[in-house]
Amino acid sequence: MTSVLITGASSGIGEAFARQYASRGADLVLAARSQEKLDALSRELSRTHAISVTVLKQDLSHPDSAEKLVSSCQSQCIEIDVLVNNAGFWMVGPFSNEPLDELERMVVLHNLSLVKLTSLLLPGMKKRKRGGILNVSSITAFQGVPFNAVYAATKAFILSFSEALREELRGSGVNVCAVCPGLTRTKIFDTTGVNPDKILLPVGLPEPVVKKAITGLEQNRAFVVPGLYNKILIHGGRVLPRSVMVRLGVLLARNETTEKQRYRACCSAGETNSKDKQ
Template sequence: MARNHAGTTAIVTGASSGLGAEFARTLAARGANLVLIARRADRLTALADELAAAHGVDAHPLALDLAAPGAVEAVTTFVRERGLSIDSLVNNAGFGMHGELAEADAARIDEQVRLNVGALVSLTRAFLPEMTASGRGILVNVASTAAFQPLPYMAVYGATKVFVLSFTEAVAYETRESGLRVTTLCPGATRTEFFDVVGTQEARVGDYQTPEEVVATAIRALDARRTPSSVVSGGRNSAAAVLARIMPRSIVIPMTARLMAN
């Protein structure tokens, strides 16, 4: 059953394109007001205007780099100054790097961890009390199929997604009686700007899905009578995730390395 989000407010990070923009459109279509966060102000403003016109919701754009010092505090200030109470949070912002760790830019690695892990945890902690008190919303943390095995040549990215999966599954258990619906979304290769930032399309594994397909997977899980604490988008991706969990690491890691070495 499609759940009604009318009268609720959702934060969506990484909202200027890809999965974030699609989550924003889906939630707005269900009546949710939005706080849209990403670095690109022009895209955020255009999306906010689009959603307000199409669905009659309030959409507040906030141009912000969530990896920057004080970013989460800036989000909470933005929300409080507008008298908003947050019912839902979609932590979608994140990026990856490709190549050997020894040759990677150290500052960029730190930025990746701050965004993929630090900002996600801090935003979740900042708004979790009011989300559980409301019991009307959702918490979606976007991980990846990279969460199911070590990822040579994208070692830091893969490890951040392992963290996101473990963290979200634990939070889902802690909040299981609150009414808040919590899931970890684990997509595979998706037609977004992700691989443009990575710097190579060759880092992808498997066939592309569209943002619409991936978000629809998450929404079906959230609409279910019992929301799973994690969901993998795509049948082949789901099968690969199961295999990665049951096969010996001594086999999985070299196989993954060959796929990622391009």
């Protein structure tokens, strides 16, 4: 029986990973901060698929959280065969306006915890001569993205790390793959204030992203880019000079930030209205 640890399993792409691996009969370890959501998903999946599901509540934006997560698995004698490093959040806006503590949380969550979980779980996989590491990157990994500067840089780190590790592990029985989704309809938009219905780029669904990612890992592809439109964007980056792609990124991000500002303006107008009524 394969055992899969999924970080950020409480919603969106992570939840879709949980559902697809459950339907393949894998035992699951679900990690995120939202205990109630994880418990509800665990109850549903263990009942419908007759699998074992373990819930581990963990905020992975703290530097020592990966060690805590792995030690919780070890104390319950759970060996992880597949690690899905998925937990993440998005920030859109000028770098100079982003609070330092949020930037730190992002770098720790997207990069430090991902590296630590990989480092801690890899020895077991290598010893058993089988395993998989699936890292959720983004199409923003392929170039600098203005107004997404740190987000895109953390995703570039994930892609670079995955490509290198996959090559190091060739012949070991452990596959490594990075999945690079484009815009995908999940709760990630809630925290940014960007309305997915108002932006210029097409927005896909989590399920095809996850299907492509799992196949990519099984085939030991270095990375996969789900969706034709996203592939065209990536290939554009290979044909056009990098500087042109970064400039084009400004146009798209300007649309995102305008939508964010409109959304914030609506929210604060709503707040003012409700205060007026009091």
